[in-house]
Amino acid sequence: MIEKKLQHFYIAQEQSIYLLSHKDATKLKRWVQLCQEQLTQLGYQKILLIGKGAYGFVFGGINKKGGAVVFKFSRLTLPQHIQDRLGEEAEIQAELNHPQIPKVIEYRKIKRQNILQMTRAKGIDLEQISHQQGPLPPEFIVNIALQLANILLYLRDSKNHSKGKPYVHGDIKPSNIVYDEISDTIELIDWGSAVIAQLDVNGQSTANNVMDLMSSDLQNSNARLGDVYFIGPEQISGGLSSPRFDEQGLAATLYALASGQSCRYGHKVITPNSLGLPQMLAKTITAMLDDDIKKRQQAGDYFFKNLHVLRHLVLAKNTSPSDIKAIIPTWLKSGNIEVDTVVYGSRKSFLRASFDDNSKESDELANVDDVQLEKYYKNYLIGMGDTEKAFIAAVSRLGSFPVVGGLAIRWEKEGVYIDSNLTMFDPSLKRSFNSAVNNMVQLAQGIFRVGMFKSCLFNARATLHVEREHEKTPFIADKSQQIPFEVSDVPEMDDITRLHSYFEDGKDPDEYLYLPDEIMAELAKLNLIHHTGCIIFEVLPKHLKIHSYLRLLNHEKQSEFKQCLANILKLLPTITGLGISGFMKLPYKDTRFFEHINSLPDNFYPKNPKLST
Numbered sequence: 001m002i003e004k005k006l007q008h009f010y011i012a013q014e015q016s017i018y019l020l021s022h023k024d025a026t027k028l029k030r031w032v033q034l035c036q037e038q039l040t041q042l043g044y045q046k047i048l049l050i051g052k053g054a055y056g057f058v059f060g061g062i063n064k065k066g067g068a069v070v071f072k073f074s075r076l077t078l079p080q081h082i083q084d085r086l087g088e089e090a091e092i093q094a095e096l097n098h099p100q101i102p103k104v105i106e107y108r109k110i111k112r113q114n115i116l117q118m119t120r121a122k123g124i125d126l127e128q129i130s131h132q133q134g135p136l137p138p139e140f141i142v143n144i145a146l147q148l149a150n151i152l153l154y155l156r157d158s159k160n161h162s163k164g165k166p167y168v169h170g171d172i173k174p175s176n177i178v179y180d181e182i183s184d185t186i187e188l189i190d191w192g193s194a195v196i197a198q199l200d201v202n203g204q205s206t207a208n209n210v211m212d213l214m215s216s217d218l219q220n221s222n223a224r225l226g227d228v229y230f231i232g233p234e235q236i237s238g239g240l241s242s243p244r245f246d247e248q249g250l251a252a253t254l255y256a257l258a259s260g261q262s263c264r265y266g267h268k269v270i271t272p273n274s275l276g277l278p279q280m281l282a283k284t285i286t287a288m289l290d291d292d293i294k295k296r297q298q299a300g301d302y303f304f305k306n307l308h309v310l311r312h313l314v315l316a317k318n319t320s321p322s323d324i325k326a327i328i329p330t331w332l333k334s335g336n337i338e339v340d341t342v343v344y345g346s347r348k349s350f351l352r353a354s355f356d357d358n359s360k361e362s363d364e365l366a367n368v369d370d371v372q373l374e375k376y377y378k379n380y381l382i383g384m385g386d387t388e389k390a391f392i393a394a395v396s397r398l399g400s401f402p403v404v405g406g407l408a409i410r411w412e413k414e415g416v417y418i419d420s421n422l423t424m425f426d427p428s429l430k431r432s433f434n435s436a437v438n439n440m441v442q443l444a445q446g447i448f449r450v451g452m453f454k455s456c457l458f459n460a461r462a463t464l465h466v467e468r469e470h471e472k473t474p475f476i477a478d479k480s481q482q483i484p485f486e487v488s489d490v491p492e493m494d495d496i497t498r499l500h501s502y503f504e505d506g507k508d509p510d511e512y513l514y515l516p517d518e519i520m521a522e523l524a525k526l527n528l529i530h531h532t533g534c535i536i537f538e539v540l541p542k543h544l545k546i547h548s549y550l551r552l553l554n555h556e557k558q559s560e561f562k563q564c565l566a567n568i569l570k571l572l573p574t575i576t577g578l579g580i581s582g583f584m585k586l587p588y589k590d591t592r593f594f595e596h597i598n599s600l601p602d603n604f605y606p607k608n609p610k611l612s613t
Contacts, residue, residue: 016340018460068120086114093191121187123180134432135260139315156243165206166197171226172249193224199242229263247300251288260435266390269446274600316609326434331423339402340460350451352383394440404549406584407455415595445597456534464546474573475544483565485550500586513579530554536582
């Protein structure tokens with residue numbers, strides 16, 4: 001039970017290496033080093049870990065001819081039948097011949113390790129560009145839409161393929177599209193969810209002879225689950241694979257890039273019609289993301305039949321993105337501080353429509369054997385409505401920035417009350433960060449419930465680790481260990497009428513670690529000292545982590561503050577339970593109020609962009 005609940009802690013992100021135990025972190029570093037050494041011995045140069053996902057790790061390198069290549073390793077911790085999917089991925093990708101799809105060079109199995117080598121796409125992926133810039137310009141979105149459409153037309157035309165059947169990529173999302181600024185072209189990467197389509201666009205079986213039809217299994221889907229933040233309802237519910245899956249990925253991707261989000265789910269509040277896109281494209285994406293399957297399919301057909309209209313739209317050239325101001329206070333600090341942000345969310349159970357496992361969504365997903373589903377979704381977002389999912393994803397996106405601080409969001413009947421303290425440490429990301437903050441607020445405005453959500457954003461590099469050999473022995477901190485805190489540049493005197501603390505709202509229903517009275521007493525003393533930040537205790541069977549971001553505002557209490565933190569470390573042996581318990585303090589009451597909204601107003605691209613300057 002504890003293990004299941006702990007999956008709720010980190011919001012949809014790969015754990016930072018700074019959160020791993022010493023043993024696990026060492027193991028990972030050694031494994032990466034071993035891969036780099038082996039590839040170097042084979043004659044490849046400049047070996048670099050460029051990515052990791054639920055199924056494996058990806059390394060980049062240069063071959064003997066000077067060509068850029070990619071090596072994909074399956075995770076050895078996965079069951080063998082899932083590791084073997086890399087071979088199936090290699091087989092499908094090798095059958096495709098398109099300039100915007102990487103070429104397979106070699107697939108090999110060394111002992112238990114599966115390795116796929118292919119050409120490396122030039123440029124950087126669109127998720128990174130979105131992270132750097134925030135919402136991308138409409139002209140760029142149209143360009144990406146046309147290029148993606150061409151790739152999908154190639155995949156769905158059975159005449160292009162030796163087996164005479166359409167192919168489905170199954171995982172179209174911004175991070176799987178690499179853009180090269182020099183050539184202004186994209187490549188579609190990561191074919192791990194790709195399959196041969198069971199149905200064509202018209203819903204007819206792709207079996208092309210009697211024997212094929214008899215041997216094909218139209219009772220069971222061959223589809224793989226792509227990223228649940230981007231795939232459509234048919235793919236999530238285990239429908240028979242079809243090119244329609246990739247239509248959904250395309251619509252979700254264009255929407256996410258235009259809005260500066262990391263998922264499809266916010267489209268009912270932050271609508272495609274509100275993003276400044278050309279009206280034809282905005283309305284098509286709106287319909288492609290509709291709840292009604294007929295509307296989705298009609299919109300998909302319309303999109304592909306009217307590509308010539310999209311191609312001939314009059315668009316401005318090289319419009320520079322306008323500045324974006326955050327609608328709640330944010331602070332920007334420059335400096336050489338290295339921040340690995342982790343987002344901790346609490347009090348989120350009220351966002352679920354159902355608190356049990358009997359929902360339709362739960363039934364559909366219960367038996368799906370998929371690592372990404374376990375990691376991102378099954379124990380976390382299930383039971384939430386689309387806007388609630390989008391809100392959680394928006395809070396998660398904040399964690400991709402170097403930011404520390406806290407959020408307290410309270411929904412009442414009349415609207416939303418937000419207290420916040422967010423400090424970001426990279427001025428170059430200001431536009432993107434402000435956009436991510438605004439998206440979160442607007443999605444919160446679109447949630448009609450009564451309840452509270454809190455989130456702490458801390459630097460994983462400051463996490464304190466205390467380990468023990470056996471579960472029965474106490475956790476004992478090393479004498480050299482200290483819970484870090486910083487002191488504000490300018491002292492702020494206590495104003496008891498303005499203080500704002502986690503303690504005000506009582507016990508968190510989503511937390512289940514009960515700290516001993518002695519530690520609670522020290523935390524109560526800390527609470528009386530004017531500061532901001534958070535402290536979170538995460539207790540695993542042999543590993544205790546203290547995550548924190550603490551900033552002292554009352555300089556006169558520095559020694560008292562330091563003593564409280566030292567006392568907490570001395571009292572660690574008194575902890576007996578497992579689980580998580582967190583405490584957050586904002587510097588003062590500066591609550592911002594926002595009215596509820598159903599959706600943002602329409603905002604289309606000007607018909608004549610030359611007249612809109």
